Amino acid sequence: MIEFERAGKTYPDGTVAVGEFSLRIPSHTTTVLLGSSGCGKTTLLRMVNRMVDPTSGRVLIDGEDVAQEAPVALRRRIGYVMQNSGLLPHRRVIDNIATVPRLTGMPRGAAHERARELMRTVGLDSGLARRYPGQLSGGQQQRVGVARALASDPNILLMDEPFGAVDPLVRMELQRELRRLQTQLRKTILFVTHDIDEALALGDQIVVLQPGGQIAQAGTPEEIVAAPANDFVARFLGLDAGRRSLRARPQPGGGWLVSDAGGRPLGVLPDDPAREGPG
Numbered sequence: 001m002i003e004f005e006r007a008g009k010t011y012p013d014g015t016v017a018v019g020e021f022s023l024r025i026p027s028h029t030t031t032v033l034l035g036s037s038g039c040g041k042t043t044l045l046r047m048v049n050r051m052v053d054p055t056s057g058r059v060l061i062d063g064e065d066v067a068q069e070a071p072v073a074l075r076r077r078i079g080y081v082m083q084n085s086g087l088l089p090h091r092r093v094i095d096n097i098a099t100v101p102r103l104t105g106m107p108r109g110a111a112h113e114r115a116r117e118l119m120r121t122v123g124l125d126s127g128l129a130r131r132y133p134g135q136l137s138g139g140q141q142q143r144v145g146v147a148r149a150l151a152s153d154p155n156i157l158l159m160d161e162p163f164g165a166v167d168p169l170v171r172m173e174l175q176r177e178l179r180r181l182q183t184q185l186r187k188t189i190l191f192v193t194h195d196i197d198e199a200l201a202l203g204d205q206i207v208v209l210q211p212g213g214q215i216a217q218a219g220t221p222e223e224i225v226a227a228p229a230n231d232f233v234a235r236f237l238g239l240d241a242g243r244r245s246l247r248a249r250p251q252p253g254g255g256w257l258v259s260d261a262g263g264r265p266l267g268v269l270p271d272d273p274a275r276e277g278p279g
């Protein structure tokens with residue numbers, strides 16, 4: 001379990017990124033930190049692997065204060081995936097994935113074998129092993145990022161907007177893959193996003209954040225959708241509900257054109273979707 005105990009971070013220039021944050025993150029589940037830009041999500045995530053040290057309070061992993069552990073050792077045992085994948089551009093895919101096992105002394109052959117196995121795990125064709133990151137699509141790069149984060153078989157996976165830079169279809173596919181992986185691996189995942197759909201798709205627990213790392217609401221996706229704790233959460237959900245609502249217009253040649261609230265066409269249905277169906 002990861003525990004934030006009144007953890008806060010004020011940067012040296014006086015910016016209060018996180019006021020006081022307390023949360024329990026149960027093991028083997030996915031917790032999503034959801035909030036708009038600047039509300040302190042990345043700062044909170046990085047407190048776990050000591051890329052950021054809190055200026056007040058503390059963060060515990062299985063009861064141990066992370067401040068007691070050397071940052072390098074801690075980072076090697078915690079997987080970290082970032083938005084732009086963070087791959088080393090001059091190293092091949094296979095070597096990128098094998099980075100941490102090699103650093104911790106695994107022989108090259110064994111590390112490469114493990115890397116190939118991880119490529120399969122995350123759905124990457126083995127033919128890509130010898131490419132450089134720049135020769136991959138954005139979605140493939142993110143898969144490499146996930147494989148690399150899994151290479152040391154960490155219990156904890158920190159994911160900072162990992163699918164933010166890919167197109168919506170690939171993004172949904174990556175979310176599906178992560179759900180599949182998680183049913184297999186049961187890691188403790190802390191996932192940062194500002195996308196409500198992504199949060200609902202992935203979180204066992206969702207923590208909606210306001211500026212300063214203030215918790216507006218924490219709960220399961222069902223709890224949050226069914227009973228938003230306050231106006232802030234309702235607005236956060238509501239904005240999206242508006243975007244999701246659909247309209248249908250009859251077409252001259254028959255059928256109904258369905259479009260989203262912004263007027264973008266989504267497809268054509270043979271019957272009026274608003275008509276009551278049988279039963």
Ligand SMILES: Nc1ncnc2c1ncn2[C@@H]1O[C@H](COP(=O)(O)OP(=O)(O)OP(=O)(O)O)[C@@H](O)[C@H]1O
Nearest residue numbers: 011013015016017036037038039040041042043044
């Ligand atoms: N090194 C720093 N020095 C000063 N202020 C910082 C520093 N890093 C972050 N901040 C500020 O702390 C606040 C929280 O930043 P953080 O990156 O944690 O937010 P975020 O929710 O992850 O935002 P985004 O979604 O845009 O990445 C912001 O106001 C940011 O400008």
